[in-house]
Amino acid sequence: MNSKNTLPSRIESLLAxxxxxxxxxxxxxxxxxxxxxxxxxxxxxxxxxARRRTIPRGATPGLALLLGVLFxxxxxxxAGIAAPVRADWGLYGPxxxxxxxxxxxxxxxxxxxxxxxxxxxxxxxxxxxxLATIAVFPEGKFPIxxxxxxxxxxxxxxxxxxxxxxxxxxxxAASEVGNTDDKSARPFYDIxxxxxxxxxxxxxxxxxxxxxxxxxxxxxxxxxxxxxxLLTVATLSRLxxxxxxxxxxVWLSHFARIRYTKIIAVLAVSLLSAAVITFSWPEIxxxxxxxxxxxxxxxxxxxxxxxxxxxxxxxxxxSAILDRYGYPLIWNPHNSxxxxxxxxxxxxxxxxxxxxxxALRNFYSRAAQSPMWLGILAGICVALxxxxxxxxxxxxxxxxxxxxxxxxxxxxxxxxxxSVGSGSA
Numbered sequence: 001m002n003s004k005n006t007l008p009s010r011i012e013s014l015l016a017x018x019x020x021x022x023x024x025x026x027x028x029x030x031x032x033x034x035x036x037x038x039x040x041x042x043x044x045x046x047x048x049x050a051r052r053r054t055i056p057r058g059a060t061p062g063l064a065l066l067l068g069v070l071f072x073x074x075x076x077x078x079a080g081i082a083a084p085v086r087a088d089w090g091l092y093g094p095x096x097x098x099x100x101x102x103x104x105x106x107x108x109x110x111x112x113x114x115x116x117x118x119x120x121x122x123x124x125x126x127x128x129x130x131l132a133t134i135a136v137f138p139e140g141k142f143p144i145x146x147x148x149x150x151x152x153x154x155x156x157x158x159x160x161x162x163x164x165x166x167x168x169x170x171x172x173a174a175s176e177v178g179n180t181d182d183k184s185a186r187p188f189y190d191i192x193x194x195x196x197x198x199x200x201x202x203x204x205x206x207x208x209x210x211x212x213x214x215x216x217x218x219x220x221x222x223x224x225x226x227x228x229x230l231l232t233v234a235t236l237s238r239l240x241x242x243x244x245x246x247x248x249x250v251w252l253s254h255f256a257r258i259r260y261t262k263i264i265a266v267l268a269v270s271l272l273s274a275a276v277i278t279f280s281w282p283e284i285x286x287x288x289x290x291x292x293x294x295x296x297x298x299x300x301x302x303x304x305x306x307x308x309x310x311x312x313x314x315x316x317x318x319s320a321i322l323d324r325y326g327y328p329l330i331w332n333p334h335n336s337x338x339x340x341x342x343x344x345x346x347x348x349x350x351x352x353x354x355x356x357x358x359a360l361r362n363f364y365s366r367a368a369q370s371p372m373w374l375g376i377l378a379g380i381c382v383a384l385x386x387x388x389x390x391x392x393x394x395x396x397x398x399x400x401x402x403x404x405x406x407x408x409x410x411x412x413x414x415x416x417x418x419s420v421g422s423g424s425a
Contacts, residue, residue, distance in 0.1 A: 008047075008051055009109075011047065012044075012047060012048065012051070012108060012109070013110075013114065015040065015043060015044040015047060016044060016105075016108050016110055016114075016118065017114075017117075017118045017121070018040050019037050019040045019041065019044055019404075020037075020118040020119060020121075020122045020404075021118070021121060021122050021125055022035070022036040022037040022039070022040050023035070023036075023037040023122060023397060023400055023401060023404070024122030024123060024125050024126040024199060024208070024397075025037075025125065025126070025129060025198060025199065026126075026129075026144070026197055026198030026199030026200065026397065027144050027198050027199070027396065028144075028198065029144055029145055033090075033144055033145065034093070034396075035097060035396045035397065035400060036198075037101075037400055038097055038100075038400075041097075041100060041101060041104055044104055044108065045100070045103075045104040045107070048104060048107035048108050049107065052107055061102075061354065061355050061358040061359070061406075062098055062099045062101075062102030062103065062355065062403055062406060062407070063099050063102075063103065064351070064354070064355070065095060065098070065099065065351050065352060065354070065355040066095050066096060066098070066099040068347070068348065068350075068351030069092065069095050069344055069348055069351065071347070072314055072315060072344040072345060072347050072348040072351075073092075073344075075313075075314040075345075075347070076311070076314050076315065076316065076317065079311070079314055081311060081314070081316050081317070081320060082316070082317060082319070082320040082323070083317070084317040084319065085317070085319045087318070087319060088317045088318050088319050091318060091343060091394055093396065094394055094395060094396045094398075094399040094400070095394070095399065097396055097399060097400050097403070098399040098400060098402065098403035099403070101400050101403040101404050101407060102403040102404075102406050102407040102410075103407065104407060105403070105404050105405075105406075105407030105408050106407040106408075106410045106411065107407075108407075108408070109411070110408055112370050112372040112373070113372075115372065115408070116215065116219060116221075116372055119212060119215065120212070120216075120224060123208065123209065123212045123228060123231070126197060126199055126205065126208065127231055129197045129198065129199070130195060130196070130197045130205065132197075133196055133197045133198075134194055134195075139194060140193075142196055143196070143197065143198050144198050188236070191236060192235075192236040195234070195235055195236060199397055200395075200397070202235040202236055202237050203235070203237045203239065203240065203390055204390075204391070204392070204395070204397075205235050205237075206232050206235040206237035206239070206240030207240070207383055207386060207390070207392055207398065208397070208401075209228050209229075209231045209232040209235065209240065210228075210232055210240055210243050210244050210247060210379065210382060210383070210386075211379035211380070211382075211383055211401075212224075212228045212379075213225055213228040213229050213232060213244060213247060213379075214247045214250075214251075214375045214376075214378045214379030214382065215372060215375035215376060215379060216228055216375070217247065217248070217251045217375060218251065218254075218371045218372070218374045218375030218378065219371050219372055219375060220371070229244060232244045238293070239386065239389060239390060243382050243385070243386050246382055246385075247378060247379065247382050250378050250382070251378070254374070254378075297334045297389060300331075300332065300333050300334040300335075301333055301334065301335050301338060303325070303327065303331065303333060304333030304335060304338035304339065304341075304342050305338070306325060307321045307324070307325065307342045308338065308341050308342050308345075310324070311345060312341070312345060312346055313345045313346050313347060314344070314345040314347060314348075315341065315342055315343045315344040315345035315347075315348055316342065316343070317343070318343060321342060332391050334389060334390060334391060335387075335388050335389070336384070336387035336388060336392065336393035336394075337349065337388070339391075339393065339394065340352050340393065340394070343394075352393075356384065358406070359380075359402060359405070359406040359409070360377070360380070360381070362406065362409035362410060363376055363377040363380065363405070363409055364377055365409075366409050373409070376405055380402065380405070383398070
């Protein structure tokens with residue numbers, strides 16, 4: 001991953017590739033659940049620091065985000081809000097991973113071609129692991145504790161006194177994970193729930209497939225684009241198929257030189273119209289196939305508002321929200337803005353938006369020189385839009401991937417880039 005073909009460069013290249021492959025493998029469980037890639041990161045960081053005497057300042061926003069979140073937690077303690085419990089740190093961990101990864105990859109030299117190969121191999125590895133998981137684990141069993149939302153939710157409800165909105169959201173949560181009473185939908189969910197790996201379940205896997213599809217399109221890697229499109233469809237994620245089409249639309253508009261503002265305007269009007277119909281005439285929604293999933297998300301969005309109103313500026317630990325409102329353990333508002341604000345308040349949301357803005361600015365700058373980064377920019381933007389409807393933000397793999405790319409983007413464009421238009425035909 002360095003133009004100088006020396007032994008240290010080869011070792012750094014190997015470690016960076018192993019890190020990416022470990023990212024796409026997912027989590028491991030040794031008493032606690034943590035991303036496998038984090039076991040590789042200290043070795044890669046130590047090697048990179050040993051090779052370079054200067055410490056870059058490019059990854060500062062990643063560290064600033066971590067400090068901002070820690071400050072929000074300090075404000076929660078000062079305000080007398082319940083202190084976080086051990087389970088809450090599962091949500092804070094991805095931000096720690098992100099800060100460390102951004103710093104490390106601001107030191108590591110990775111060319112666009114080498115990055116593409118690593119990401120491609122990682123995506124293919126994830127697909128193979130899904131097949132292996134289906135073959136090895138019986139139906140209804142999962143490789144990582146906590147991935148079986150049905151079992152986790154049932155155990156949690158049995159250990160807590162009924163009250164608050166736990167009964168109300170029990171059915172909502174059940175429909176979201178496929179425990180629905182709708183007999184016509186059962187066969188679909190029976191198949192979909194088997195699509196899982198240590199990286200995550202079907203919808204989450206689709207996020208990474210769509211991201212890789214975006215890069216392949218802009219690099220003009222047609223065979224790989226078709227493959228990742230097929231893998232997206234194979235996850236049975238309906239949102240995945242929608243956002244796959246959105247990436248294709250962005251790609252076509254780019255080469256047709258259609259102004260992005262027109263696309264955004266059309267999408268905004270479509271979404272606004274859908275929202276008006278959804279909230280004004282729910283009986284219409286009930287007649288649409290798959291509408292139960294939409295209804296579940298609407299209820300989750302509404303459930304995110306009361307915790308925010310309680311502590312709008314500093315937020316609350318998730319454990320405190322669950323206890324206060326009696327929400328089930330698998331509760332999540334399925335909207336990144338609501339989720340971050342509920343946990344860290346407006347202050348935390350501002351910190352995260354600043355971090356994302358810095359990353360997207362760098363991606364945009366690199367995209368002017370490289371089709372690889374143009375695909376990355378489109379893929380990350382689509383994933384962030386997707387996070388308005390799905391659990392993506394504050395998850396380990398997504399935050400690590402984003403920070404990896406951010407760290408690389410902080411390096412000088414003259415160090416590693418391809419000319420626009422390169423890539424296989």
